[in-house]
Amino acid sequence: xxxxxxxxxxxxxxxxxxxxDENAEYFGTFPxxxxxxxxxxxxxxxxxxxALAVMWFFTTPIYLALIPYFIYSIFHVITYFxxxxxxxxxxxxxxPKEDKLAQLAHKYQDLGSQTVxxxxxxxxxxxxxxxxxx
Amino acid sequence: MTSTGPTQxxxxxxxxxxHNVQQRLQALLQHQQFFWWVxxxxxxxxxxxxxxxxxxxxxxxxxxxxxxxxALLGAIGSYGVVVHKMFFKVRSSFSx
Numbered sequence: 001x002x003x004x005x006x007x008x009x010x011x012x013x014x015x016x017x018x019x020x021d022e023n024a025e026y027f028g029t030f031p032x033x034x035x036x037x038x039x040x041x042x043x044x045x046x047x048x049x050x051a052l053a054v055m056w057f058f059t060t061p062i063y064l065a066l067i068p069y070f071i072y073s074i075f076h077v078i079t080y081f082x083x084x085x086x087x088x089x090x091x092x093x094x095x096p097k098e099d100k101l102a103q104l105a106h107k108y109q110d111l112g113s114q115t116v117x118x119x120x121x122x123x124x125x126x127x128x129x130x131x132x133x134x
Numbered sequence: 135m136t137s138t139g140p141t142q143x144x145x146x147x148x149x150x151x152x153h154n155v156q157q158r159l160q161a162l163l164q165h166q167q168f169f170w171w172v173x174x175x176x177x178x179x180x181x182x183x184x185x186x187x188x189x190x191x192x193x194x195x196x197x198x199x200x201x202x203x204x205a206l207l208g209a210i211g212s213y214g215v216v217v218h219k220m221f222f223k224v225r226s227s228f229s230x
Contacts, residue, residue, distance in 0.1 A: 050213035
């Protein structure tokens with residue numbers, strides 16, 4: 001009973017950790033896990049990313065605004081390509097553990113997230129403050 | 135809440151019983167996630183192009199702005215798909 005509960009909590013925690021990985025893993029399961037709602041963090045992050053994209057689209061262009069989207073996109077593109085597109089073309093099942101590109105993407109995912117955070121704080125924020133003050 | 139765990143995760147869009155490349159790619163294309171991926175591919179390509187413009191000091195030109203806006207359009211598309219998936223139940227013939 002107790003251990004079953006703990007197992008359930010562990011699995012739920014695993015799902016939430018996967019979700020928290022900037023919604024990449026939310027889509028990483030096929031078919032997507034629909035019976036578990038994504039956590040609030042992921043919802044807020046995704047909605048704010050979408051809203052910010054709309055905002056950047058209609059305001060004065062700032063090159064640095066593309067960098068966070070770009071860095072996240074690299075990982076999403078590589079992961080999805082090696083797991084879904086390449087197997088569809090070559091008819092071989094996906095082996096994420098053996099794919100070197102997917103392994104590299106997995107290895108540098110944390111570094112990518114940290115870089116995004118630094119770009120947002122030290123790049124875009126300062127750029128915007130300077131633009132306001134000038 | 136039934137917890138199916140990550141072990142039940144079915145393989146990718148290509149792995150099901152499709153026989154030739156065309157069928158497998160069609161199965162891939164029919165899924166919403168593919169458009170999410172296309173959006174991210176657009177982001178990567180358009181950002182690379184506008185990076186070239188930026189380093190050459192031509193970021194204010196019309197073509198540079200076109201690529202900048204295209205990258206953001208890709209972002210709107212791919213994140214919009216996720217938002218759509220989060221807040222609206224997608225009813226479709228695909229079994230998920």
